[in-house]
Amino acid sequence: MTEKINLAEKLTLLDRPYLPGIVGYINDYKLQIVKIKGPFVWHKHDDTDDFFMVLKGRITIQLRDRDVELEEGEIFVVPQGVEHCPTADEEAHVLLIEPRDTVNTGDSGGELTAEPLQL
Amino acid sequence: MTEKINLAEKLTLLDRPYLPGIVGYINDYKLQIVKIKGPFVWHKHDDTDDFFMVLKGRITIQLRDRDVELEEGEIFVVPQGVEHCPTADEEAHVLLIEPRDTVNTGDSGGELTAEPLQL
Numbered sequence: 001m002t003e004k005i006n007l008a009e010k011l012t013l014l015d016r017p018y019l020p021g022i023v024g025y026i027n028d029y030k031l032q033i034v035k036i037k038g039p040f041v042w043h044k045h046d047d048t049d050d051f052f053m054v055l056k057g058r059i060t061i062q063l064r065d066r067d068v069e070l071e072e073g074e075i076f077v078v079p080q081g082v083e084h085c086p087t088a089d090e091e092a093h094v095l096l097i098e099p100r101d102t103v104n105t106g107d108s109g110g111e112l113t114a115e116p117l118q119l
Numbered sequence: 120m121t122e123k124i125n126l127a128e129k130l131t132l133l134d135r136p137y138l139p140g141i142v143g144y145i146n147d148y149k150l151q152i153v154k155i156k157g158p159f160v161w162h163k164h165d166d167t168d169d170f171f172m173v174l175k176g177r178i179t180i181q182l183r184d185r186d187v188e189l190e191e192g193e194i195f196v197v198p199q200g201v202e203h204c205p206t207a208d209e210e211a212h213v214l215l216i217e218p219r220d221t222v223n224t225g226d227s228g229g230e231l232t233a234e235p236l237q238l
Binding site for chain 1: 121123124125126127142143144145146148150167168169170172174187188189192193194195196198199216218
């Protein structure tokens with residue numbers, strides 16, 4: 001049987017920005033936490049929407065036509081196929097939900113591509 | 120294009136416990152908020168896991184063999200097919216994620232069965 005997940009405790013296990021950590025699953029989706037600081041990489045996911053919820057701090061999800069500013073307790077779902085680039089001036093903490101096989105950098109690849117930790 | 124979702128603002132639109140409100144979607148999953156106060160109904164979902172995240176307050180997810188106590192910032196995923204009954208002594212606010220066609224009372228039905236509001 002699964003146990004409950006305390007997100008703040010799990011976040012202490014991540015030692016750098018943009019290293020995703022899997023804290024659980026719902027069906028074939030992974031529940032991930034990540035620390036955001038500075039710009040990530042422009043990318044898109046051709047097969048899935050992308051769920052962001054801010055747990056601490058604030059982030060900007062840059063889209064090609066506008067910026068979405070998110071604070072604690074706010075959610076934004078990036079639609080399938082839409083290019084985006086998350087960024088944050090100060091370290092912020094985020095809950096991400098995506099299908100299990102989703103790669104963090106989507107179609108872009110590059111040095112920030114990371115296999116998530118199993119927390 | 121979708122807009123960001125402020126969960127605290129959306130929660131003000133729910134006027135009673137156990138009335139679910141849909142705030143968005145990720146693929147074929149609905150993002151729902153609900154106020155919990157007092158016991159819900161024992162039920163299970165034969166086709167899906169069930170995601171609970173406490174946004175405010177604290178809840179107990181009763182299982183047949185134990186209670187799971189959840190505070191703000193904590194998540195519990197009830198596995199597919201497992202009987203559960205959420206409850207809370209004081210009003211608490213929760214984010215739920217389930218497939219779009221999931222009925223709130225699962226296999227049990229009864230008077231708390233509710234079509235979610237579209238918020």
